[in-house]
Amino acid sequence: MKMPESVYVLAVYNRQYRVFRKLLGSSLVSNVANPILFLFAFGFGMGSFIDTMSGMDYLTFVVAGMIGYSAAFAASFETSIGAFTRYFLQKNWDAILSTPVTLAELMMGEILWASVKALFSAVCVLIVGWIWGGVPTSFEPLIALPIVFLGSVCFACAGLVATAYAKGYEFFAYFFTFWITPMFVFCGVFFDIGRFPDFIQYLAWGFPMTHLVAAIRPLTAGTEVDVAATLLHVGYIIVFSAAAFWVAHRKLRQRLYD
Amino acid sequence: MGSTAVITATNLVKRYGTLEVVKGINFSVPAGQCFGLLGPNGAGKSTTMRMIMGLSEITSGELEVFGETATDMSREVKAKIGLVPQESNLDPDITVRENLVAFGRYFALSKPVIDQRSKKLLDFMQLSDKEFAPVNALSGGMKRRLTIARALIGDPEMVILDEPTTGLDPQARVLIWKQLMELKRDGRTLLLTTHYMDEAQRLCDQIVVIDNGMILDQGTPDELIARHVKGFVFEVQKPNLAASPDDRWEQEDIGDSVLYFVDDTAEFIVDLPQDAIYLHRPANLEDVFLRLTGRKLREN
Numbered sequence: 405m406k407m408p409e410s411v412y413v414l415a416v417y418n419r420q421y422r423v424f425r426k427l428l429g430s431s432l433v434s435n436v437a438n439p440i441l442f443l444f445a446f447g448f449g450m451g452s453f454i455d456t457m458s459g460m461d462y463l464t465f466v467v468a469g470m471i472g473y474s475a476a477f478a479a480s481f482e483t484s485i486g487a488f489t490r491y492f493l494q495k496n497w498d499a500i501l502s503t504p505v506t507l508a509e510l511m512m513g514e515i516l517w518a519s520v521k522a523l524f525s526a527v528c529v530l531i532v533g534w535i536w537g538g539v540p541t542s543f544e545p546l547i548a549l550p551i552v553f554l555g556s557v558c559f560a561c562a563g564l565v566a567t568a569y570a571k572g573y574e575f576f577a578y579f580f581t582f583w584i585t586p587m588f589v590f591c592g593v594f595f596d597i598g599r600f601p602d603f604i605q606y607l608a609w610g611f612p613m614t615h616l617v618a619a620i621r622p623l624t625a626g627t628e629v630d631v632a633a634t635l636l637h638v639g640y641i642i643v644f645s646a647a648a649f650w651v652a653h654r655k656l657r658q659r660l661y662d
Numbered sequence: 663m664g665s666t667a668v669i670t671a672t673n674l675v676k677r678y679g680t681l682e683v684v685k686g687i688n689f690s691v692p693a694g695q696c697f698g699l700l701g702p703n704g705a706g707k708s709t710t711m712r713m714i715m716g717l718s719e720i721t722s723g724e725l726e727v728f729g730e731t732a733t734d735m736s737r738e739v740k741a742k743i744g745l746v747p748q749e750s751n752l753d754p755d756i757t758v759r760e761n762l763v764a765f766g767r768y769f770a771l772s773k774p775v776i777d778q779r780s781k782k783l784l785d786f787m788q789l790s791d792k793e794f795a796p797v798n799a800l801s802g803g804m805k806r807r808l809t810i811a812r813a814l815i816g817d818p819e820m821v822i823l824d825e826p827t828t829g830l831d832p833q834a835r836v837l838i839w840k841q842l843m844e845l846k847r848d849g850r851t852l853l854l855t856t857h858y859m860d861e862a863q864r865l866c867d868q869i870v871v872i873d874n875g876m877i878l879d880q881g882t883p884d885e886l887i888a889r890h891v892k893g894f895v896f897e898v899q900k901p902n903l904a905a906s907p908d909d910r911w912e913q914e915d916i917g918d919s920v921l922y923f924v925d926d927t928a929e930f931i932v933d934l935p936q937d938a939i940y941l942h943r944p945a946n947l948e949d950v951f952l953r954l955t956g957r958k959l960r961e962n
Contacts, residue, residue: 406737409770411770412768412770414767415764415767415768415770416768418764418767419753419756419764419767422756422760422764423755423756426755426756427755494751494753494754494755495749495750495751496751496753498747498751499747499751499752499753499765499812500768501717502715502717502743502745502747503740503741503765503768503769503816504737504740504741504768504769504770505768660717661717661718661719662678662712662717662718662719
């Protein structure tokens with residue numbers, strides 16, 4: 405196998421960026437406005453019933469969750485339904501694979517773009533949360549951003565696994581029901597996962613979202629950071645990403661080359 | 663100067679499970695020529711093309727492209743090939759020009775090179791006034807022209823065209839033929855599949871006729887015609903056929919009429935009854951193709 409080269413990865417990335425600029429309106433709505441609506445609904449609606457969660461103001465709690473969720477949603481959507489459309493419907497991938505670009509580079513370009521886009525939505529949520537008073541400190545949240553980016557890479561890789569196995573759009577119903585929705589409800593976005601029964605907690609720690617939110621919450625909330633725990637969360641995210649990339653690459657190779 | 667082979671296939675076999683779609687074929691594509699791969703649907707053409715592009719594993723035998731094994735081509739070799747696929751896979755989300763720019767980047771070309779080449783290619787394929795149009799606004803013929811322009815962005819030594827004019831109107835076909843001839847004059851190698859025998863006859867220097875995964879014959883269009891169908895064809899309507907016994911003339915019954923393949927026209931006409939109804943024309947590649955591959959439909 406050829407060593408991936410950045411010039412080819414960036415070529416794929418650049419194509420995505422060009423399209424994004426054209427479809428800026430709908431991209432902004434789904435990736436930025438969406439999480440912000442949730443932030444308002446939960447931060448203010450629910451927040452008025454809940455005083456504190458995990459020892460912090462509920463709005464502060466939920467900002468970290470929404471940052472993680474907006475990144476997860478943006479990255480997952482881009483490499484699942486988005487990538488599947490390019491691969492299956494538009495046959496863009498066939499065209500690209502007839503050039504010197506390799507499959508690994510094509511996947512990396514897709515993942516890189518999905519992650520940059522995800523980071524962009526996360527930053528928007530962070531800014532809104534900060535304006536609304538849900539982010540008490542100003543420097544630590546910036547440390548959270550590289551972790552959010554890594555988390556996005558992880559979600560993007562998982563999305564490519566779904567694309568690799570999808571036979572049609574119906575398949576993504578499973579992906580959203582059994583992958584995205586659990587991340588939304590069980591992984592510490594809106595509630596401290598300590599409130600769930602044990603087996604759900606074990607399950608929750610299998611999802612990269614739980615680790616991402618657990619790693620960034622102390623940073624955006626300005627509470628004490630457990631460095632060892634943070635490294636463990638980041639380590640889990642990295643290992644998960646690598647495994648997902650490997651699975652997706654193997655399956656896509658089978659499907660695209662015969 | 664002897665021409666070197668750009669592609670060499672030796673006992674090339676492709677099997678999907680137990681189904682053998684390419685059954686040990688041998689051919690070589692000389693540099694600078696237009697090489698035609700002809701055959702009915704399901705003959706193994708597309709599979710062979712995919713193997714040449716390195717997109718399909720080789721079951722056995724050898725396939726060399728620019729001296730490298732097709733499944734393990736270096737980037738340098740891959741960059742020497744431009745592919746015009748049968749099914750349009752242009753990028754519908756971006757404009758005509760952006761399609762060329764995006765492709766140029768997949769070939770790792772610099773921005774000035776991409777700008778200069780895309781301008782030239784749009785002009786070459788007569789798409790300059792569509793530069794900023796979205797791909798979805800193009801007609802079928804324009805899309806095909808853009809696909810050809812896109813395949814040329816890497817300045818390839820070889821262009822592979824899978825049915826480049828299928829479904830196009832005569833004007834569009836003529837333009838594409840003209841530009842393909844020009845590519846050949848530039849010294850590029852063309853590998854072409856087509857269902858149109860007039861197209862193959864017009865463009866190809868060498869032809870391979872393939873069916874059921876095997877090569878039926880190969881040669882120049884003239885050689886193939888001389889070998890299989892003689893110089894002229896008389897399509898004679900039944901029942902007023904040639905008077906001589908059947909074995910005098912090479913012939914084929916096609917239902918309502920009989921085709922006679924003859925060298926000496928004058929001699930044959932004498933043999934026809936006075937009231938015979940017939941069409942007399944020079945033999946062409948289509949006659950060769952139908953004689954070699956038969957007249958049965960292939961879709962089922």
